[in-house]
Amino acid sequence: MDFALTEEQVAIFDMARAFGAEEIAPHARAWEEAGTIPKDLWPKLGALGFGGLYVSEVSGGAGLTRLDATLVFEALSMACPSVAAFLSIHNMCARMIDSFGSDEQKARLLPPALAMDKVLSYCLTEPGSGSDAAALKTRAERTNEGYSLTGTKAFISGGGYSDAYIVMARTGADGPRGISAFLVEDGTPGLSFGGLEDKMGWRSQPTRQVQLDACAIPAANLLGEEGKGFRYAMMGLDGGRLNIAACSLGAAQAALDATLAYMGERKAFGQSLDRFQALQFRLADAEIELQAARIFLRQAAWKLDTQAPDATKFCAMAKKFVTEAGSRVADQCLQLHGGYGYLADYGIEKIVRDLRVHQILEGTNEIMRLIVARQMIEARG
Numbered sequence: 001m002d003f004a005l006t007e008e009q010v011a012i013f014d015m016a017r018a019f020g021a022e023e024i025a026p027h028a029r030a031w032e033e034a035g036t037i038p039k040d041l042w043p044k045l046g047a048l049g050f051g052g053l054y055v056s057e058v059s060g061g062a063g064l065t066r067l068d069a070t071l072v073f074e075a076l077s078m079a080c081p082s083v084a085a086f087l088s089i090h091n092m093c094a095r096m097i098d099s100f101g102s103d104e105q106k107a108r109l110l111p112p113a114l115a116m117d118k119v120l121s122y123c124l125t126e127p128g129s130g131s132d133a134a135a136l137k138t139r140a141e142r143t144n145e146g147y148s149l150t151g152t153k154a155f156i157s158g159g160g161y162s163d164a165y166i167v168m169a170r171t172g173a174d175g176p177r178g179i180s181a182f183l184v185e186d187g188t189p190g191l192s193f194g195g196l197e198d199k200m201g202w203r204s205q206p207t208r209q210v211q212l213d214a215c216a217i218p219a220a221n222l223l224g225e226e227g228k229g230f231r232y233a234m235m236g237l238d239g240g241r242l243n244i245a246a247c248s249l250g251a252a253q254a255a256l257d258a259t260l261a262y263m264g265e266r267k268a269f270g271q272s273l274d275r276f277q278a279l280q281f282r283l284a285d286a287e288i289e290l291q292a293a294r295i296f297l298r299q300a301a302w303k304l305d306t307q308a309p310d311a312t313k314f315c316a317m318a319k320k321f322v323t324e325a326g327s328r329v330a331d332q333c334l335q336l337h338g339g340y341g342y343l344a345d346y347g348i349e350k351i352v353r354d355l356r357v358h359q360i361l362e363g364t365n366e367i368m369r370l371i372v373a374r375q376m377i378e379a380r381g
Contacts (some may be wrong), residue, residue: 012017013071020079028080031204046116067301070246077250088243100224121158123167134176140169148220149212159208160193180228182222188216201353241319248326255333293325313375320368323358
């Protein structure tokens with residue numbers, strides 16, 4: 001088994017890391033304070049092909065593998081996991097349009113999405129349906145012109161900021177088979193947004209409720225087939241879980257790199273901190289945990305790329321393991337910085353705050369355990 005990255009993969013990682021270091025990291029704290037990401041950042045990422053990482057080349061995308069994409073998110077998260085995670089959401093939406101959209105939808109929506117002249121958001125979660133996503137209440141009623149959508153989506157990254165939304169709404173009976181997916185473009189009558197959420201982390205991402213009040217959309221904005229929206233949404237989540245794990249990995253690695261440098265400079269009792277054996281052990285534990293997480297993540301991505309029958313299980317396991325490992329390492333890095341780790345100037349406390357939500361979104365880590373356990377029991381026969 002070959003664990004080495006190809007030359008092309010190394011180049012992808014290096015390109016993303018260099019972009020993050022130059023265009024994102026110097027501004028990450030200011031964007032957090034402002035509560036938004038400047039829109040002019042996205043076309044720069046689009047110019048690198050990062051607006052459609054795994055959109056097919058036939059549709060104008062980069063056509064990368066899911067393993068390749070994790071390298072991009074790992075590298076960008078070394079600059080800011082909040083920005084990288086928002087890019088992941090946009091890519092998940094672009095892939096859904098490429099996979100399930102009509103030729104007309106692809107021709108109309110993909111070119112600006114790939115260039116990132118238009119940013120996309122994903123609307124599944126509701127105030128009363130988080131982990132039980134199939135219990136969503138937003139309804140889409142047929143009209144002479146198309147559909148009328150009514151309901152509320154919660155915790156939407158890009159709410160009131162993005163240019164278009166993929167909204168899951170109920171067209172049929174209760175349960176997952178009654179759910180369809182729709183494209184709702186900004187400015188559509190009946191589309192409005194709640195107040196800006198005041199969050200622990202991911203503060204540079206504008207997050208609001210997305211409210212639909214008899215929101216009228218044309219029939220051409222149905223994505224794919226009626227009744228298959230939940231399946232489309234779940235298919236996107238396997239890759240989304242890999243991406244969010246990669247974001248945890250990259251940010252935790254950045255925290256560890258900063259901590260290693262800090263401990264070589266900071267002195268106590270006449271010697272630098274990295275000369276104390278007890279602290280060396282903590283550095284070693286962090287390195288071991290991140291290396292194990294990296295291999296696990298890449299194995300899961302490889303399984304998704306090869307359409308292995310247990311890919312969903314491995315994506316769930318990797319998401320659970322890597323996000324928790326990333327948070328543990330970041331927390332230890334803050335501790336090793338002492339009081340300075342608690343100060344915003346050093347950047348570690350931001351990483352700790354940003355990574356905490358990774359154990360909740362894209363399916364909570366409790367749901368990841370449930371997925372794994374159920375597949376273990378099914379395999380037993």
